Amino acid sequence: MYKHHKTVTRALSLFVLAVTLFSQVLMTSMVSAAQITTRSLTLQAGASDGGSKPGGVVNHLFTFTTPTEGNIGSIQFLYCTLAAGSCTTPDGLVTTAATRASESGATGFTMVNTTNGAPYITRTAATVSANAVLVYQLGNVTNPTTTNKTFFVRITTYTSEDATGTATDAGTVNASTATQIVLDGIMPESLVFCTGETIGVNVALVPDCASATPGVIHFNQLFSPIDTATSSSQMAASTNAGAGYVISVNGPTLTSGSNTIAPMSAMAFGVHGVSQFGLNLKANTALTSTTPVGIEAAPIANATNYRGQAATNYDTVDEFKFTSGDVVANSANGGAGGTDAQIYTVSYMVNVPGSQPAGTYVTTLTYICTPTF
Numbered sequence: 001m002y003k004h005h006k007t008v009t010r011a012l013s014l015f016v017l018a019v020t021l022f023s024q025v026l027m028t029s030m031v032s033a034a035q036i037t038t039r040s041l042t043l044q045a046g047a048s049d050g051g052s053k054p055g056g057v058v059n060h061l062f063t064f065t066t067p068t069e070g071n072i073g074s075i076q077f078l079y080c081t082l083a084a085g086s087c088t089t090p091d092g093l094v095t096t097a098a099t100r101a102s103e104s105g106a107t108g109f110t111m112v113n114t115t116n117g118a119p120y121i122t123r124t125a126a127t128v129s130a131n132a133v134l135v136y137q138l139g140n141v142t143n144p145t146t147t148n149k150t151f152f153v154r155i156t157t158y159t160s161e162d163a164t165g166t167a168t169d170a171g172t173v174n175a176s177t178a179t180q181i182v183l184d185g186i187m188p189e190s191l192v193f194c195t196g197e198t199i200g201v202n203v204a205l206v207p208d209c210a211s212a213t214p215g216v217i218h219f220n221q222l223f224s225p226i227d228t229a230t231s232s233s234q235m236a237a238s239t240n241a242g243a244g245y246v247i248s249v250n251g252p253t254l255t256s257g258s259n260t261i262a263p264m265s266a267m268a269f270g271v272h273g274v275s276q277f278g279l280n281l282k283a284n285t286a287l288t289s290t291t292p293v294g295i296e297a298a299p300i301a302n303a304t305n306y307r308g309q310a311a312t313n314y315d316t317v318d319e320f321k322f323t324s325g326d327v328v329a330n331s332a333n334g335g336a337g338g339t340d341a342q343i344y345t346v347s348y349m350v351n352v353p354g355s356q357p358a359g360t361y362v363t364t365l366t367y368i369c370t371p372t373f
Contacts, residue, residue, distance in 0.1 A: 057140060063134070230350075242337065
């Protein structure tokens with residue numbers, strides 16, 4: 001009995017010693033790995049998916065600092081559901097198509113992605129200085145599919161080229177998938193059109209119909225056979241109509257009782273001493289003996305997002321016409337398509353003969369903007 005007891009005691013002592021030695025080796029291996037610092041994982045957008053989209057095919061950007069100077073032959077990125085302990089690959093994660101998309105700090109690596117959830121990059125081992133900042137982008141990674149779920153990546157550096165053996169430096173980063181926020185809105189068929197004596201612009205220098213002044217407009221002087229009377233009004237238009245818009249003018253000529261001033265039925269220059277009422281949408285330079293009248297459409301048409309222009313018969317400097325129902329402007333510059341807001345300035349001119357009966361001459365003009373969708 002005594003001999004048997006000694007044998008059992010000795011065997012038990014050897015077992016305890018073996019376990020102790022194994023634990024010391026394991027602890028020594030773990031303790032020997034220095035802590036990676038300043039580490040992060042950024043989920044970056046892929047070709048079509050947002051970076052944190054559950055199940056999205058995206059890019060994972062790792063940035064970290066390795067404290068230990070020495071050779072690095074491989075770096076493993078182990079994806080787990082927990083920061084420590086046994087590692088379970090997050091549901092839906094796919095790294096077997098991952099690529100080493102970019103690198104800096106220590107270069108020359110290629111991707112090994114044969115084991116899902118445990119890709120590593122490898123190279124012929126080369127020295128990396130202490131406190132080196134390393135940056136690696138793993139492309140074409142499929143995120144875990146669980147929404148709003150945190151996952152962890154354990155980063156480990158090795159002197160070996162196959163992510164085995166004793167770790168040099170190690171650290172853990174985490175990230176999370178996130179519910180995508182989907183916004184939708186409707187842009188309806190749109191036409192913004194206004195008229196007034198003047199139309200201002202807002203702080204972004206966009207024509208602002210809210211600032212349009214009343215449309216009661218006086219000519220700059222009394223009518224006279226030896227000079228031309230002028231005035232102007234403005235209008236602004238924009239639309240997303242696929243075929244753009246046309247603007248027409250509608251109304252009678254200037255009238256006082258039974259007396260009228262002749263509307264100009266064809267484009268012509270103003271002539272003193274002749275009965276004429278006409279308009280155009282140009283910057284006129286030689287209309288009066290005092291100052292020019294009118295300006296070009298603003299912003300000027302560029303055949304892309306600004307298509308508005310004066311229409312035929314109303315688009316020649318110092319020549320005027322007036323026929324009720326005529327199209328005076330359109331958005332045909334550059335072909336069919338929508339156009340941002342532009343301001344048109346309509347210039348009016350009146351000449352009269354010396355025999356023109358006295359009176360207050362008035363007309364009410366209506367401008368109509370018609371979009372075609």
